Amino acid sequence: xxxxxxxxxxxxxxxxxxxxxxxxxxxxxxxxxxxxxxxxxxxxxxxxxxxxxxxxxxxxxxxxxxxxxxxxxxxxxxxxxxxxxxxxxxxxxxxxxxxxxxxxxxxxxxxxxxxxxxxxxxxxxxxxxxxxxxxxxxxxxxxxxxxxxxxxxxxxxxxxxxxxxxxxxxxxxxxxxxxxxxxxxxxxxxxxxxxxxxxxxxxxxxxxxxxxxxxxxxxxxxxxxxxxxxxxxxxxxxxxxxxxxxxxxxxxxxxxxxxxxxxxxxxxxxxxxxxxxxxxxxxxxxxxxxxxxxxxxxxxxxxxxxxxxxxxxxxxxxxxxxxxxxxxxxxxxxxxxxxxxxxxxxxxxxxxxxxxxxxxxxxxxxxxxxxxxxxxxxxxxxxxxxxxxxxxxxxxxxxxxxxxxxxxxxxxxxxxxxxxxxxxxxxxxxxxxxxxxxxxxxxxxxxxxxxxxxxxxxxxxxxxxxxxxxxxxxxxxxxxxxxxxx
Amino acid sequence: xxxxxxxxxxxxxxxxxxxxxxxxxxxxxxxxxxxxxxxxxxxxxxxxxxxxxxxxxxxxxxxxxxxxxxxxxxxxxxxxxxxxxxxxxxxxxxxxxxxxxxxxxxxxxxxxxxxxxxxxxxxxxxxxxxxxxxxxxxxxxxxxxxxxxxxxxxxxxxxxxxxxxxxxxxxxxxxxxxxxxxxxxxxxxxxxxxxxxxxxxxxxxxxxxxxxxxxxxxxxxxxxxxxxxxxxxxxxxxxxxxxxxxxxxxxxxxxxxxxxxxxxxxxxxxxxxxxxxxxxxxxxxxxxxxxxxxxxxxxxxxxxxxxxxxxxxxxxxxxxxxxxxxxxxxxxxxxxxxxxxxxxxxxxxxxxxxxxxxxxxxxxxxxxxxxxxxxxxxxxxxxxxxxxxxxxxxxxxxxxxxxxxxxxxxxxxxxxxxxxxxxxxxxxxxxxxxxxxxxxxxxxxxxxxxxxxxxxxxxxxxxxxxxxxxxxxxxxxxxxxxxxxx
Numbered sequence: 013x014x015x016x017x018x019x020x021x022x023x024x025x026x027x028x029x030x031x032x033x034x035x036x037x038x039x040x041x042x043x044x045x046x047x048x049x050x051x052x053x054x055x056x057x058x059x060x061x062x063x064x065x066x067x068x069x070x071x072x073x074x075x076x077x078x079x080x081x082x083x084x085x086x087x088x089x090x091x092x093x094x095x096x097x098x099x100x101x102x103x104x105x106x107x108x109x110x111x112x113x114x115x116x117x118x119x120x121x122x123x124x125x126x127x128x129x130x131x132x133x134x135x136x137x138x139x140x141x142x143x144x145x146x147x148x149x150x151x152x153x154x155x156x157x158x159x160x161x162x163x164x165x166x167x168x169x170x171x172x173x174x175x176x177x178x179x180x181x182x183x184x185x186x187x188x189x190x191x192x193x194x195x196x197x198x199x200x201x202x203x204x205x206x207x208x209x210x211x212x213x214x215x216x217x218x219x220x221x222x223x224x225x226x227x228x229x230x231x232x233x234x235x236x237x238x239x240x241x242x243x244x245x246x247x248x249x250x251x252x253x254x255x256x257x258x259x260x261x262x263x264x265x266x267x268x269x270x271x272x273x274x275x276x277x278x279x280x281x282x283x284x285x286x287x288x289x290x291x292x293x294x295x296x297x298x299x300x301x302x303x304x305x306x307x308x309x310x311x312x313x314x315x316x317x318x319x320x321x322x323x324x325x326x327x328x329x330x331x332x333x334x335x336x337x338x339x340x341x342x343x344x345x346x347x348x349x350x351x352x353x354x355x356x357x358x359x360x361x362x363x364x365x366x367x368x369x370x371x372x373x374x375x376x377x378x379x380x381x382x383x384x385x386x387x388x389x390x391x392x393x394x395x396x397x398x399x400x401x402x403x404x405x406x407x408x409x410x411x412x413x414x415x416x417x418x419x420x421x422x423x424x425x426x427x428x429x430x431x432x433x434x435x436x437x438x439x440x441x442x443x444x445x446x447x448x449x450x451x452x453x454x455x456x457x458x459x460x461x462x463x464x465x466x467x468x469x470x471x472x473x474x475x476x477x478x479x480x481x482x483x484x485x486x487x488x489x490x491x492x493x494x495x496x497x498x
Numbered sequence: 499x500x501x502x503x504x505x506x507x508x509x510x511x512x513x514x515x516x517x518x519x520x521x522x523x524x525x526x527x528x529x530x531x532x533x534x535x536x537x538x539x540x541x542x543x544x545x546x547x548x549x550x551x552x553x554x555x556x557x558x559x560x561x562x563x564x565x566x567x568x569x570x571x572x573x574x575x576x577x578x579x580x581x582x583x584x585x586x587x588x589x590x591x592x593x594x595x596x597x598x599x600x601x602x603x604x605x606x607x608x609x610x611x612x613x614x615x616x617x618x619x620x621x622x623x624x625x626x627x628x629x630x631x632x633x634x635x636x637x638x639x640x641x642x643x644x645x646x647x648x649x650x651x652x653x654x655x656x657x658x659x660x661x662x663x664x665x666x667x668x669x670x671x672x673x674x675x676x677x678x679x680x681x682x683x684x685x686x687x688x689x690x691x692x693x694x695x696x697x698x699x700x701x702x703x704x705x706x707x708x709x710x711x712x713x714x715x716x717x718x719x720x721x722x723x724x725x726x727x728x729x730x731x732x733x734x735x736x737x738x739x740x741x742x743x744x745x746x747x748x749x750x751x752x753x754x755x756x757x758x759x760x761x762x763x764x765x766x767x768x769x770x771x772x773x774x775x776x777x778x779x780x781x782x783x784x785x786x787x788x789x790x791x792x793x794x795x796x797x798x799x800x801x802x803x804x805x806x807x808x809x810x811x812x813x814x815x816x817x818x819x820x821x822x823x824x825x826x827x828x829x830x831x832x833x834x835x836x837x838x839x840x841x842x843x844x845x846x847x848x849x850x851x852x853x854x855x856x857x858x859x860x861x862x863x864x865x866x867x868x869x870x871x872x873x874x875x876x877x878x879x880x881x882x883x884x885x886x887x888x889x890x891x892x893x894x895x896x897x898x899x900x901x902x903x904x905x906x907x908x909x910x911x912x913x914x915x916x917x918x919x920x921x922x923x924x925x926x927x928x929x930x931x932x933x934x935x936x937x938x939x940x941x942x943x944x945x946x947x948x949x950x951x952x953x954x955x956x957x958x959x960x961x962x963x964x965x966x967x968x969x970x971x972x973x974x975x976x977x978x979x980x981x982x983x984x
Contacts, residue, residue: 116736116845117874139742161689174692175661190933196841196874196909200917201925201955202701202937203647206660206692215688227742250602256625256713295781355682359602388603388682423682431686439687447676450943451688457939469687 014039015056015100019076023058026068031059042083042101046148047091047434049350049404054101061106063183063219070217071187073100074463081465082217084124084156087148089351090432092159092212096467104155107219110134118225119178119195124155124218128162131223140225143170146428147336155218161210163428165261165292165335168386170226172428174209179222182208182215185464195222207454212430213465215458229260229294233304234322234331237289237311238282242266242369242381244315245287246361249385251310252291253358257303261292262386263335269382269393272341279334282318289316289385290331338382339393346395349380350407353429354418358388364421368392371413375406389427390418416441431469440471500525501542501586505562509544512554517545528587531572531579532634533920535836535890540581545589549669549705552588556703557673559586560949567951568703570610570642573634575837576918578645578698582953590641593705596620604711605664605681610641610704614648617709626711629656632914633822641704647696649914651747651778651821654872656712658914660695665708668694668701671950681708693940698916699951701944715746715780719790720808720817723775723797724768728752728855728867730801731773732847735871737796738777739844743789747778748872749821755868755879758827765820768804775802775871776817824868825879832864832881836893839915840904844874850907854878857899861892875913876904902927917955926957 014034015023023032033039034056043051055078060066073080080100083093095101107123110130114120115138122131128149131142144157145164152162158180163172170176179193193205208215239245245264252259265273265288270281281288289311293303308319322328334341342349356364365381372379372394383391392414396403415425415438425435425442439448452470455462500520501509509518519525520542529537541564546552559566566586569579581587593609596616600606601624608617614635617628630643631650638648644666649658656662665679679691694701725731731750738745751759751774756767767774775797779789794805808814820827828835842850851867858865858880869877878900882889901911901924911921911928925934938956941948 114843114845116740117843118739171661174689175657184932188932190930190936192933194908194910195843196904198841198875198910198913200696200910200912200921201929202940203660203692203696204933204937204940206689207940210686210689227744253604254602258713355684357600357603357681359600389684418682422680424680424684424686426686427684435686443687444676446670446674447678447690450676451690453943454688454690454693454940457936457943 016076019072019078020056022072023069026072027058027060027065031061033057042095045083045086045091045093046089047094047432050091050094050433052094052096053098054095055098057101057103059103059106063181063189066102066183066217066219067187067189069102070183070185074186077461077463079463079466082155082213084153084159085127085148085151087152088156088160088430088432089353090426090430090434092430092432092468094433096433099466102217104153107155113138113225114195115140117195120223120225122154122221122223124153124158124221126154128152128154128157135225136228139228141228142223143176143226144173147339154221154223158209158218158221159211159213160428160430163384163387163389165263165384167384167389167428168262169258169260174206176224176226177205177209177221178224180205180208180218181220183217183219185216185459185461193222210430212432212468214455214468216464231300232260232292232294232328233300234290234292234328235304235307236281236320236322236331237291237316238285238318239287239289239316240285241315242287242365243362245289246365246385248289248311248314248316249361250359251314252307253386255306255310257307259291259307259386260294261290262384263290264288264381264383264385265290265335265338266381268345268378268380269338269342272345272380273334273338275344276341277334277337279330281334290335335382342380342393342395346378348396348398350394350396350411351429352390352392352394352411352414353426354390354415354423355427356388356390356418356421356423358386360421360423361385361388364390364417367417368414371410371417375410377403377406377410379410384427387427388423412438433468436469436471439469502562505558505564506542508558509555512558513544513546513551517547519543528569528581531569531577532575533577533580533918536577536580536919538580538582539584540587541584543587543589545592547592549667549675552669552703552705553673553675555588556669556671560672563947563949565949565952568641568699570639570645571613571634571637573638574642574646574916574918575839576912576916576920578916578918578951578954580919582919585952588703590639593641599624599711600681601626603681606709606711608640608707608709610639610644610707612640614638614640614643621711622714625714627714628709629662629712630659633825640707640709644695644704644707645697645699646914646916649870649873649875651749651870653870653875653914654748655744655746660692662710662712663691663695663707664710666691666694666704667706669703669705671702671945671947679708696916698918698954700941700954702950717786718746718778718780718814719786720776720778720814721790721793722767722806722808722817723777723802724771724804725773725775725802726771727801728773728851729848731775732851732871734775734797734800734802735847736845737800738793739872741792741796743793745777745793745872746780747776748870749776750774750867750869750871751776751821751824752867754831754864754866755824755828758831758866759820759824761830762827763820763823765816767820776821821868828866828879828881834882834884835866836880836882836897837915838876838878838880838897838900839912840876840901840909841913842874842876842904842907842909844872846907846909847871847874850876850903853903854900857896857903861896863889863892863896865896870913873913874909898924919954922955922957925955
């Protein structure tokens with residue numbers, strides 16, 4: 013599928029011929045984002061240079077009734093940047109301006125293509141940083157963080173992206189431009205700013221972001237607690253919270269992930285442990301040691317066989333490198349894995365972790381766990397072989413059972429990865445019909461013809477017949493059976 | 499205006515005869531909330547006992563096309579609970595259940611009529627509290643806090659109500675019930691929870707609130723800095739923030755308010771000072787003293803003539819009592835005052851404060867200031883005599899000029915008091931037409947006939963002819979002239 017020649021001509025007039033691509037190789041290379049299970053090709057890829065070019069391109073597509081969607085770095089895990097229905101993909105990679113920084117009001121203006129970590133680098137000379145720190149922070153874009161309302165290990169203390177963005181400039185699906193919020197950090201009237209953050213590219217395309225910056229902690233203390241059972245590690249999480257402590261981060265890694273980390277990164281984690289907890293404290297200079305001691309006492313009382321305190325910045329950096337590259341490390345032990353993102357009240361951690369292992373066992377699948385324990389934000393990683401159709405089917409089924417378990421515990425379908433196209437078929441189980449209808453109507457206020465990023469978030473009625481994929485594509489057949497629609 | 503007898507009969511069947519009132523004295527007593535400048539009487543007041551009664555009453559009113567609105571404690575300052583167009587007022591005072599508390603997940607479920615401070619009292623045995631702390635916290639209701647997205651002195655460190663509420667149960671204007679958010683603290687899909695918080699009772703009536711609780715600080719350090727000029731106090735605010743410090747609170751009080759406080763409460767504030775700053779730090783045990791010293795150095799370098807450290811909890815409590823009762827204390831020096839609520843980037847504080855004093859001088863009015871300096875959230879208090887029509891007119895004009903100054907500085911119309919009916923005529927200057935239209939359409943998704951709380955937030959086109967008020971009512975005539983519509 014390629015662009016209609018008249019449309020291509022109009023787009024080239026606006027963007028230049030280098031920035032309108034609909035050749036098969038380009039389209040093929042954009043067929044998935046971080047979610048590889050549901051590929052779909054765009055009919056073309058556009059690379060606007062600035063807001064005015066974007067507006068002009070959006071107006072052309074909108075007039076022609078051609079659907080489109082933005083794409084940041086493509087690291088999303090729920091398929092938010094996968095073009096359904098042959099939509100035109102708008103690459104935001106050329107929106108790279110950073111600054112200016114305002115150190116008194118603690119804000120920085122950035123364009124959406126800026127890499128997350130580069131915001132903190134720019135703010136560092138002022139003793140400030142941008143808090144949201146997903147594992148992909150070396151690659152993911154701030155625009156994508158806004159779309160998915162991204163979190164990270166430090167969500168526990170500091171909240172998610174919506175807590176760290178005070179203003180947006182947005183291009184609506186009809187090409188109109190609006191500013192939401194602003195440097196004064198408040199938004200009277202219905203809060204369209206919070207509505208946009210986390211709307212997964214279904215309400216508008218962000219072209220400018222005013223980020224809120226936070227002072228760098230004066231001192232950080234990182235410790236690693238080693239456990240002989242996952243249950244003890246989970247119970248330690250509740251015990252730390254119940255003691256009134258607010259760690260900056262509280263992360264759990266299980267044995268399978270520890271072994272993968274040790275095979276690739278070599279962080280010195282004990283390979284005979286069933287689980288480790290990373291606990292990070294940060295704050296004023298002198299108070300830390302007492303709190304670290306208190307936490308060590310709690311950890312040992314809950315069964316920790318060893319508690320190591322990071323002696324220096326190098327040791328701390330290694331622990332975090334291991335945590336953030338853990339997903340990649342799993343490549344060393346499994347050809348493919350499927351990352352889940354469910355949330356539960358943290359008090360339910362021990363029993364839900366046991367249930368996840370049981371779900372894996374029932375399907376003959378190994379499930380690894382590395383996640384934001386303090387927030388109750390699970391990331392079960394289902395290991396599977398992508399060449400084995402039976403394993404793919406079992407993987408989908410196990411994923412669905414895990415998320416249904418989260419819902420049954422009063423939890424939710426996603427903590428930070430979004431619904432995208434991955435979990436849209438589960439939204440019926442997560443929300444009542446009245447809520448879903450109101451959500452759809454709110455989307456329709458901004459995106460009435462659903463030209464922008466169609467087929468995301470909400471269940472798609474009766475679309476089984478439209479399954480894409482090559483004839484004989486085992487994955488597509490299995491998706492059909494498992495009820496997941498491409 | 500009283501209820502149609504058929505409607506009264508239906509409502510009494512649902513609520514009981516004691517809980518449907520439309521006698522003149524009841525209606526008169528509900529003609530205003532904390533904003534006294536724009537009174538309007540309801541046609542009746544209802545007192546439902548629980549959600550089911552509320553739903554039944556809302557269905558009756560909705561079927562009859564009678565407008566209605568909820569009222570919490572009536573402490574709001576922008577007229578959000580003032581019944582325009584003879585709406586029926588729904589008193590939420592009987593929704594008083596507190597609990598249960600979940601200390602591990604740090605949540606508490608409360609009904610909307612619960613007084614703000616009572617939430618923290620209930621949580622205290624678990625070492626937890628509910629952060630939002632408006633000056634009215636001894637009286638205001640949590641439902642009102644949700645409606646207005648209330649702040650308080652500790653907004654600087656902890657954010658406003660939207661950061662401390664994780665779930666709501668809401669009755670929509672047609673009587674349908676929806677749950678938004680929940681104990682897992684996340685809301686995938688379009689974020690209706692954040693949309694509701696701060697919607698000023700225009701989207702639905704809240705019947706249950708899951709509050710997020712926060713650990714009580716281990717130690718608090720409060721200091722009072724004395725200045726010979728407002729400018730020096732303002733510049734100290736920027737200097738503290740620029741140093742990378744995040745105080746828990748950073749409040750400014752000017753000479754006029756200091757004198758009123760000393761005449762009534764007697765907090766020992768120096769009556770010859772032009773301004774004082776309250777700076778509060780809280781955190782780990784040992785680190786505080788060093789940070790307090792650093793702040794004292796900054797304050798003195800910026801012109802503080804004295805810096806007092808609260809020696810004990812009693813001294814701290816007295817400082818905060820003075821701050822929180824400052825509005826009341828002004829009654830000792832002026833028959834009436836009008837509280838403004840504008841926000842500016844904090845770096846603009848020095849010049850905006852000077853501009854506010856100039857606006858007061860130009861209109862022959864005294865303007866006092868007591869406000870959240872760290873957030874740039876101003877509360878200019880315009881002192882006036884409510885029996886002097888010329889002063890009322892000048893007060894409206896000065897208020898408008900102050901808010902226009904905030905907008906010109908990149909600020910906003912409200913930090914925590916809302917738009918209500920007070921500032922709806924200024925929204926055109928604060929938002930572009932595209933944004934306003936989308937806000938109205940979002941409201942229409944939930945409140946399509948505008949039966950719920952009509953005439954709030956958005957400018958009312960061509961309604962001057964409908965001015966209410968007794969013939970010869972000077973205030974009403976002046977409102978007409980000043981462009982503010984009742």
